[in-house]
Amino acid sequence: MKKLLASYGREDDFRAVVEQIIADEEKKNNRVLARSLRKTLDNLGSHPQTGGLSRLVPFPDEAKDFIQRIEPRHGPQDIILSRGNIELFVGLIREFRQADRIRRHGLPVRSKLLFCGPPGSGKTLCAEVFANELGLPFFHVRLDSLISSYLGETATNIRKTFEFARRQPCVLFFDEFDAIARSREETGEHSELRRVVNSLLIFIEQIEPQGFLIAATNLDAHLDPAVWRRFDEIVWFEQPDDKMIRKYLEHAFRNVKVTFDPSSYSNQLQSYSYADLERVCVQAIKLSVLNGNRAVSDADFRHAMRDAERRRMRKQKLEDQTRE
Ligand SMILES: Nc1ncnc2c1ncn2[C@@H]1O[C@H](COP(=O)(O)OP(=O)(O)O)[C@@H](O)[C@H]1O
Ligand SMILES: [Mg+2]
Incomplete structure (x- = not known):
């Protein structure tokens, strides 16, 4: 166990230690465990994007009030999606897995998604399932606390959040993104909040995440073009028919x-x-x-x-x- 932890981040060493554990378990006749460990190890190799194991970047302490790591508990069996959305997500996962190949051809990889739809239509659930399917850590950004903190600090917070997402392969999820869309409408042209919101949008535009950036909003018709044009895909979640x-x-x-x-x-x-x-x-x-x-x-x-x-x-x- 100690060896395993010490080898984190060094993939060859990590694999060697796991191989040793598997051999030990086989010797002890724990075949089920050995087989299950083998399967897990083989699966790790199937994410060429992250070179097998995803790196874990130290979590910025200052961000813990508004970024939270969520351990995904749900898988694809737990969500009902329209056929169109299933196709879309299958395509995105395929693209992600072969991102290097796409980039080598000078083509962009879709990585910024906006989820729109009424409350309770599965936007948050879908982000979680998606992260789980990709094998990426899932980080939840709480915009209300990010924005309502002291405004002067908000700008720094935003920068730290994006710096983190640029280095950490993950799904970074901005829930209740309506807060942004609304504050653009409701605040005066020159207010500081307005500046904060605009800088957030610029960060979104500029970032090329190693995983995905997903924002979710309940608004749709009134969605500000300044907001939605920053995203590679807009995914609609409907009320069930x-x-x-x-x-x-x-x-x-x-x-x-x-x-x-x-x-x-x-x-x-x-x-x-x-x-x-x-x-x-x-x-x-x-x-x-x-x-x-x-x-x-x-x-x-x-x-x-x-x-x-x-x-x-x-x-x-x-x-x-x-x-x-
Ligand atoms: N498409 C769906 N398929 C299955 N269950 C769903 C779906 N959408 C919502 N649910 C159920 O309702 C709960 C709340 O949904 P949530 O993802 O929070 O909706 P939203 O983020 O769109 O408001 C989920 O945890 C899940 O139990
Ligand atoms: Mg939600």
Whole structure:
């Protein structure tokens, strides 16, 4: 273990130590572990972009208030995407894996993505799954804390963030990017905040990340061209339609016994977001557990839907009040 840690960053040494561990485990007859370690080691070699193992750049201490490393817990099996988006992501992953080859031809590699779509449509989840698929560390930038910190420091913070992303192969994710789009609209021409926002946009324009930079926003129609033209791809996340609702329900109950047909409710679930759908399904499963049943019943699902409906009504009311 000690040798393994000491060899971090030196790939040949690292591999040699792992080979030794595998040989030891084989000798001890721990075949399953040995085979699994072998598979992991072989997989590392399949990312030519990062030369097998990705480097870990020391995390800037000053950035810990607004950059957070997230350990991805979700994989592609956990997300429902439209066919178009699946194709797009498969293409991006392919491009990333062969980035050197593309660059040798003097061609640009797409690496800056803007995710647009209503709340609960899977933007954050997708960024996580994407990082996981690429085998890259996932860093979450909290724009609200980055911007609301002392403005004078914000500029330095932004510079540090980008310096970090330039050196660290990673997925750097700016969630709630609306904060930026909005502050461009709402602040006066010469305010300091406006300058900060503009400098952030310039950084985005100039950076060539070693992994990906992804920003997510709930706004779409009003998206400022100064914002979206900085990105290589704009990815739209839609509210699920009837077909996707059915697909989601099938997915949500794939490992659970049911005594009814969830898809018969697809009509009543129109205008639900994926996050709403998830809440209903989880709640229905929970009720069946609480009732000590082995299968989820029609009554459980209807009960869960009533809860969700109440929640949605309340939320709508709050939104209307804010607008007034
Ligand atoms: N496309 C999707 N497929 C499966 N589950 C989804 C999807 N979109 C959202 N969810 C569920 O809703 C939760 C919240 O979604 P999130 O990614 O935070 O939405 P957004 O960032 O667009 O507001 C997710 O953690 C997931 O459980
Ligand atoms: Mg989100």
